[in-house]
Amino acid sequence: MRFEIKAATGITHLAIEGELDAVSVSELRPDLEKLVKGRPTVVEVDLSSLRMVDSSGIGALVSLYKRVRAQGGSVVIKGLRDQPLAIFRLLRLDRVMLGADTRSPPPANKQSKSRH
Amino acid sequence: MIRLQLLGILEHRDVALRAVSTACKLVTPRPQGRAWNDFQMKVVSAVGEAFNNIVLHGYANRPARAQRGEQQIREQQGSIDLRIQTRRGHIRIELRDWGPGFDPRRVPPPVFDTLPESGLGLFIMQSFMEMAFRSGRPNLLTLSKRYVERSSAVRKSEGAT
Numbered sequence: 001m002r003f004e005i006k007a008a009t010g011i012t013h014l015a016i017e018g019e020l021d022a023v024s025v026s027e028l029r030p031d032l033e034k035l036v037k038g039r040p041t042v043v044e045v046d047l048s049s050l051r052m053v054d055s056s057g058i059g060a061l062v063s064l065y066k067r068v069r070a071q072g073g074s075v076v077i078k079g080l081r082d083q084p085l086a087i088f089r090l091l092r093l094d095r096v097m098l099g100a101d102t103r104s105p106p107p108a109n110k111q112s113k114s115r116h
Numbered sequence: 117m118i119r120l121q122l123l124g125i126l127e128h129r130d131v132a133l134r135a136v137s138t139a140c141k142l143v144t145p146r147p148q149g150r151a152w153n154d155f156q157m158k159v160v161s162a163v164g165e166a167f168n169n170i171v172l173h174g175y176a177n178r179p180a181r182a183q184r185g186e187q188q189i190r191e192q193q194g195s196i197d198l199r200i201q202t203r204r205g206h207i208r209i210e211l212r213d214w215g216p217g218f219d220p221r222r223v224p225p226p227v228f229d230t231l232p233e234s235g236l237g238l239f240i241m242q243s244f245m246e247m248a249f250r251s252g253r254p255n256l257l258t259l260s261k262r263y264v265e266r267s268s269a270v271r272k273s274e275g276a277t
Contacts, residue, residue: 055236
């Protein structure tokens with residue numbers, strides 16, 4: 001697993017590559033802690049090169065999402081595909097973590113949040 | 117049958133998953149295409165969670181003592197016995213461990229609306245594979261999954277997309 005954090009004006013970019021799992025998540029957590037303490041306004045998480053994620057990796061991403069939002073910021077998750085996308089869908093995170101922050105237009109027939 | 121004796125440490129998880137990933141190729145003469153990729157992804161994801169559960173919960177707080185003998189490792193540090201059985205259209209994986217057992221039926225499903233940060237591994241395992249658990253010495257977790265061969269017409273259709 002490799003990751004990179006870049007702070008730009010108004011947006012903090014986090015890119016994670018490879019496998020985010022119970023083994024590698026311990027390398028990421030201290031930097032996520034620093035990231036959250038910086039009270040970012042927007043965190044853009046690029047997962048386009050993430051090949052595999054497990055429940056430990058998901059836990060770290062959910063924690064980041066909840067803590068940034070609790071501080072009034074937002075988290076935008078981009079680039080999910082293959083196994084990570086399947087896990088997000090299985091755990092229904094796509095409805096919440098992607099739906100709230102991807103800023104994509106809602107489907108034309110969407111009536112309420114509960115129908116995602 | 118493929119059989120691996122592993123230490124109950126996260127560093128050995130990749131060894132287990134590589135074996136499982138490769139074994140997925142044995143369920144079909146054509147290990148490729150969308151359906152097979154999905155099958156392999158689900159099997160590897162489920163076994164990864166099972167391995168995590170044993171190491172992080174079953175063998176929590178056990179110091180690594182890799183220099184000891186096999187029996188001592190099993191009793192003191194913890195080992196994982198992984199057995200993989202394949203036949204056409206089916207894979208069955210058994211994980212044996214010597215930690216305290218648990219009853220998966222007593223684990224409540226995650227409440228997704230609260231964005232849980234833990235307790236997701238068991239749900240992933242049960243969603244992606246058939247699961248059975250027998251508590252004891254050793255505990256025995258069995259994960260199995262069928263693979264349904266796609267017809268050549270479906271494969272051609274997948275290849276065209």
